[in-house]
Amino acid sequence: MSEELVDREIAAEQAFVDRVYVQLAESARSAQALAKEGHSRGRLGHEGGLVERDAMVFQAARRIAQLDAAHEGLVFGRLDLREEVDPEPRYIGRIGLRDANRDSLLIDWRAPAAAVFYQATAAEPHDVVRRRVLRCAGSTVVGVEDELLDTEAETSLPIVGEGALMAQLSRARDRSMHSIVATIQAEQDRAIRAPGKGVVSISGGPGTGKTVVALHRAAYLLYTDRRRYEGGGVLIVGPSGVFMRYIERVLPSLGETAVALRSLGEVVDGVRATRHDEPAVADVKGSARMAELLRRAARQQAPGSPREFRVFWRDDTIVLDRQILGNVRRSLMSQGRRNRQLPRVVPTLLDAMWRQVRGERGRDRGREAFDDEMTSNAAFLDFVAAWWPPLEAAEVFGWLREPEFLARVADGVLGHEEQRLLSKSWTGADLSVEDVPLLDELRYAIGDVPARTDDERDLDETGLLAGGVDMQELFTAADREYAPTGRAWAPPTHRIEDDPFAHVLIDEAQDLTPMQWRMVGRRGRSASWTIVGDPAQSSWPVPAEAAAARAAALEGKELHEFHLSTNYRNSSEIYEFAAAYAERVGLDADLPTAVRSTGVQPRVVDGVADADLEAATRAAVAEIAGQVEGTVGIVVPVARRSEVNAWLAGWPEFADDAAGARAAIDSSVTPSGEDRIVVLTGLDTKGLEFDGIVVVRPQEIEDESATGRATLYVVLTRATQLLTTLA
Numbered sequence: 001m002s003e004e005l006v007d008r009e010i011a012a013e014q015a016f017v018d019r020v021y022v023q024l025a026e027s028a029r030s031a032q033a034l035a036k037e038g039h040s041r042g043r044l045g046h047e048g049g050l051v052e053r054d055a056m057v058f059q060a061a062r063r064i065a066q067l068d069a070a071h072e073g074l075v076f077g078r079l080d081l082r083e084e085v086d087p088e089p090r091y092i093g094r095i096g097l098r099d100a101n102r103d104s105l106l107i108d109w110r111a112p113a114a115a116v117f118y119q120a121t122a123a124e125p126h127d128v129v130r131r132r133v134l135r136c137a138g139s140t141v142v143g144v145e146d147e148l149l150d151t152e153a154e155t156s157l158p159i160v161g162e163g164a165l166m167a168q169l170s171r172a173r174d175r176s177m178h179s180i181v182a183t184i185q186a187e188q189d190r191a192i193r194a195p196g197k198g199v200v201s202i203s204g205g206p207g208t209g210k211t212v213v214a215l216h217r218a219a220y221l222l223y224t225d226r227r228r229y230e231g232g233g234v235l236i237v238g239p240s241g242v243f244m245r246y247i248e249r250v251l252p253s254l255g256e257t258a259v260a261l262r263s264l265g266e267v268v269d270g271v272r273a274t275r276h277d278e279p280a281v282a283d284v285k286g287s288a289r290m291a292e293l294l295r296r297a298a299r300q301q302a303p304g305s306p307r308e309f310r311v312f313w314r315d316d317t318i319v320l321d322r323q324i325l326g327n328v329r330r331s332l333m334s335q336g337r338r339n340r341q342l343p344r345v346v347p348t349l350l351d352a353m354w355r356q357v358r359g360e361r362g363r364d365r366g367r368e369a370f371d372d373e374m375t376s377n378a379a380f381l382d383f384v385a386a387w388w389p390p391l392e393a394a395e396v397f398g399w400l401r402e403p404e405f406l407a408r409v410a411d412g413v414l415g416h417e418e419q420r421l422l423s424k425s426w427t428g429a430d431l432s433v434e435d436v437p438l439l440d441e442l443r444y445a446i447g448d449v450p451a452r453t454d455d456e457r458d459l460d461e462t463g464l465l466a467g468g469v470d471m472q473e474l475f476t477a478a479d480r481e482y483a484p485t486g487r488a489w490a491p492p493t494h495r496i497e498d499d500p501f502a503h504v505l506i507d508e509a510q511d512l513t514p515m516q517w518r519m520v521g522r523r524g525r526s527a528s529w530t531i532v533g534d535p536a537q538s539s540w541p542v543p544a545e546a547a548a549a550r551a552a553a554l555e556g557k558e559l560h561e562f563h564l565s566t567n568y569r570n571s572s573e574i575y576e577f578a579a580a581y582a583e584r585v586g587l588d589a590d591l592p593t594a595v596r597s598t599g600v601q602p603r604v605v606d607g608v609a610d611a612d613l614e615a616a617t618r619a620a621v622a623e624i625a626g627q628v629e630g631t632v633g634i635v636v637p638v639a640r641r642s643e644v645n646a647w648l649a650g651w652p653e654f655a656d657d658a659a660g661a662r663a664a665i666d667s668s669v670t671p672s673g674e675d676r677i678v679v680l681t682g683l684d685t686k687g688l689e690f691d692g693i694v695v696v697r698p699q700e701i702e703d704e705s706a707t708g709r710a711t712l713y714v715v716l717t718r719a720t721q722l723l724t725t726l727a
Contacts (some may be wrong), residue, residue, distance in 0.1 A: 006144075009160050013134055014141045016074050017089065020106055021139045023097050024074065072253065072375035074139070075106060076182040077117050078592050080152055085127045090115050094181060095255045109181045109254075110223040116417035118189035125149040130157045133182045177247045179254055180212050192217045196225060197530040198558030205592040206578070206717035207569030210532045211507050211687055215247060217530050218505055219254040232502025234259040235523055237267060239276055239508045239686045246688055247507075260501075264512075265433040267519055268440045273431040276683070279705035281425045284418045285434040286513025288545055295408060296409040297396055298445035299333055302389055303405065309383045313370065315359025325387070337447025338391060345388045350374060390449050393442035397435075400520060401426045444522065500525050508686050509533035513540055514549035521553025529554065536582065536589035537714045539683060541706040552615040567592040569689050574723050577602040578716035585702075585709045602723040613726065614647050617696055620724045621677065622653065622690035628721055631676045634688040637700035637713045645679045682711040685718050693719035696726050 077092030096108035107114045120128040127148045135143040145161030167397050184192065191213050194200045200208050200217065204654075218236065222229045238244050241263045251259055265273035277285065284290070301307075309320040328348050332341040350371055357363060357370065374380050399405050410419050425432065431439070504524035507513065510533035512520065531550075540546050567575050572594040582589035608616045617634065625632050636644045648654055655675055680688075682701045694717055695701070702708040716723065 005158055006301065008161055009158060009531075010141050013078070013082055013132075013144060017134070017136065017139060017141055020091070020093070020097060023099055023105055025607055026100075027097060043618070062323070072138060072183075073136050075136065076134050077109070077114075078134065079117055079120075079128055080130040080132070080155075080157055082127045082129060082150070090114075092181075094179075094253070102370045108223065110220045117187070118184045119186050120149050120188060122147075122149050122151070129153045129155050130159065132160075133175050135182075154448070172319075177212060177215075177250050179250050180209065180216065181254065184213075185209075185566070187562075187564055187566070188213045188216075191564070192220050194560050194562065196221055197528055198560060199531060201559060201561045202530065202532045202564065203534060203561070204564030205534055205567060205590040206537070206714070207567035207575065207594070207689075208564035208592050209568055210534070210564060211247065212250065213564070214505055214507060214530050214532045215250045216254070218259060218503065219251055219256045221528075222256050222258060229502045230258045232500075232527070234503045234505065235267075235501040235527075236261045236505045237507065237520055238263055239511055240684060241265070242684055243507075243687045263433075264516055265431075265436055267523070268436055268443070271431065271436055271439060273433045273436050275430060275433045277425055277434045279707075281421045282432075282434045282513075283541060283706075284414065284421055285432075285438060286515050286540065287542075288514035288518075288549060289413050290438060290515055291518065293410050293413045294438060294441045295445050296413075297400060297405075298338055298398075298442055299329075300399070300409065301329070301387075302391070302395075303399055303402070305389070306383055309380070309387075311353075311374075311377065311380065313357065313373070314362035314365065316357050316362055318353045318356045320349065320352065320383075320418065326551065328352055332388075337445065338423065339449045340447040342388065342390060342449055346375065346384055349384065391446050393439050393446060395445060396442050397439055429482050434513070434515075437513070437519040440519045440522070441515065491718050501527050503528050503530070505530040505532070507532045507535075509550070510535050510538035510546075511540055511686065512546060512550070514545050517546065517549035517553050521549075524553070529557065534590055536587050537686075537710055539705070539707045539711055545647050560673065564590050565648050567594040568595050568596075569720055570717055571596055571598040571600070571721060573598060574719050574721075575717065578713060581716055582713050585713075587709060587713055589713065598721055600722060602725070604725050604727065606727045608726050613696070616726050617644065617647065617694060618651055620694045621648075621727060624694060624722045624724060625654075625677065628691035630676070630691035630720075632692045632694070633688070633718060634694050634696065635682060635685055635701070635718070636677045636679060636696045637704060638681050639700070640696065641679060641681055648677065648679060682708075685715055689718055689720055691720055692722035692724075694726065695726050698725050698727055 023489070034321065041391070055304070073094065075091055075093045079090040079092065081090070082260060090113065091106050092109050092114045093106040094109065095106070096104070096111060097106040099105045109117070116126045116128060117131065120126045120131060127150070129148070131147045131149055133145045134141055135145065143161065146159045148157075148159050167697075180188075188209055191200065191202050202214055202217075204210050215236070218234055222234065236247075236259055238247065238261070244261050244263050248261055251257065262273075265271075276282065307322055311318050332338075332344060332348060335341060335344065353374065354367055354370055400409075400422070403419075406419055406423060410422075414422070501523050504520065504527045506520060506529070509531045521674065538546075570578070575592075575594040579589065579591050603620075605620070607614060621632060634644060634648070682704070695712075695716070698712055698715075701715065702712045705711070
């Protein structure tokens with residue numbers, strides 16, 4: 001292939017790309033003009049103008065954001081079809097564009113007309129003669145890669161390059177996942193374009209592109225039914241903050257920003273947890289048994305609340321003793337969630353009190369007079385507020401920190417050792433990732449305080465609501481008498497009824513505990529789902545329990561299953577090493593076929609003494625960092641994480657990377673794109689990939705938990721080019 005031919009083809013494609021970017025700039029100017037016109041509508045002085053302003057400005061802002069996001073690598077594909085089908089080439093891009101005559105200039109990769117770009121093969125060319133991938137740096141074409149698909153077609157089209165896919169797989173990795181719109185393979189495309197309803201399950205071994213395929217599916221769904229998915233929202237859940245930052249650029253690069261990306265510690269609004277519990281504690285908190293324990297906790301009387309109320313009315317002493325209050329409590333609880341019963345508390349207590357009125361003077365005054373006097377009685381209102389206060393989940397969660405309370409609600413559910421583990425884990429103030437589903441469970445067990453109806457708001461003029469009680473006075477009394485958190489109670493601004501999304505995407509689904517499935521399931525009761533996972537990589541020790549929770553979360557939804565069989569991440573040498581480990585330790589692993597070879601075998605260093613471990617690690621990192629251009633991961637046992645991170649900070653040749661290592665450990669810090677070397681635990685590596693990996697003390701990683709073998713298998717499949725283990 002002559003350099004002159006390559007240069008000529010690049011120049012021809014550059015001319016078209018220049019034309020596209022001119023149109024992109026014109027589209028941006030049109031969007032900005034629309035925004036300006038929208039703002040002017042707001043000055044018309046009537047409500048219709050304000051509505052038009054909001055609609056126009058919103059649409060303009062969305063289009064501007066889409067155009068800005070698509071600027072990098074806007075044009076990436078070209079299709080040349082048989083002359084009788086279409087004599088003009090079709091160009092594929094991140095978004096769709098039309099020229100000044102409204103003719104299609106660039107086809108959105110998600111459009112039906114672009115599907116053949118991914119689905120055509122030499123066996124089934126679908127009338128495609130040549131498929132070309134354009135490699136661009138910004139708006140500059142730097143290379144082209146061609147595939148001749150229809151060898152029987154008469155064509156003079158030149159064929160340039162050695163294959164787009166292999167070129168993409170060989171590039172250096174950085175700290176972010178990138179889109180694969182230019183190199184989506186046919187089996188991946190089928191999962192991306194699967195039906196929008198029900199559940200799409202994407203399975204496959206390491207390196208098959210499950211995560212990036214799922215993200216492209218989210219972009220595809222937003223394109224095909226924008227009103228539904230933008231209106232209801234798309235929730236993407238991943239295993240960690242490190243992982244979420246790794247994938248956060250993919251959808252914006254495809255022009256989509258209307259998604260919520262949350263790690264498992266961030267699924268509940270207003271809560272953010274990054275710390276993980278020790279495996280033994282996590283196993284208890286994740287168990288489905290915790291749902292029963294929390295249900296019991298939500299039904300308990302608030303610690304310190306009154307157990308009796310006495311009042312003298314006319315000729316009678318009325319007593320609400322333990323037995324009567326217990327009967328009232330059970331009656332209210334049988335009607336629904338605790339907070340939902342707040343309007344019924346006063347009427348139900350008044351019923352129980354009226355039944356004790358025996359004297360003639362009291363009976364003669366009648367029930368209405370009794371209710372009026374009781375609901376004006378400050379002592380009664382204070383009792384009600386303290387006996388049945390409006391609760392928040394965090395308050396009830398705090399009750400569990402008391403060993404006696406925990407023992408009462410855990411009786412017959414958890415053993416003494418499991419209770420001890422829980423109590424020990426709750427000595428600190430911060431929540432763990434495993435605590436978040438428990439807090440969410442309590443939110444749903446307690447329920448929201450009922451929102452007032454319009455009729456009830458009208459009654460604010462009289463101040464009287466259900467049962468003749470002033471609910472504002474009741475809540476004020478609750479603030480005064482029962483404020484264990486040290487702050488006044490206020491109705492939450494976000495209600496649990498607001499949680500469901502239109503689409504839920506779960507990555508690394510094999511790791512979700514039963515309690516996490518319950519938490520995520522609540523957000524997708526009426527949603528469509530995309531679920532990504534590989535059972536062999538699971539860190540949850542009781543798969544059957546998690547499977548039952550998953551089935552409950554997805555009950556009634558049609559299932560569409562897709563399996564990816566090709567490993568695009570690892571070199572064949574690295575994956576053969578990882579697969580051999582999986583077979584040796586008895587993992588039932590899905591073993592995809594690795595398509596790329598480097599000729600470099602993984603390096604195994606055995607017998608490294610503790611005294612020599614720092615020097616050995618430093619040497620291994622230096623060797624790999626000198627041979628690859630992209631990222632290097634140092635994977636360590638949890639107990640050694642701080643130690644190894646301190647080593648890295650003290651190595652002069654890696655001083656610039658020390659901040660990145662610390663950021664990788666503390667997932668609340670976002671590392672810069674310059675950090676090449678990071679220190680991670682085995683679980684931290686879920687979903688990530690690096691050019692090179694150094695695994696420190698693999699046996700200790702395996703021994704950390706009951707699923708340590710699966711974790712180590714994951715670690716061994718993270719490297720794309722070089723792998724060293726220090727045993």
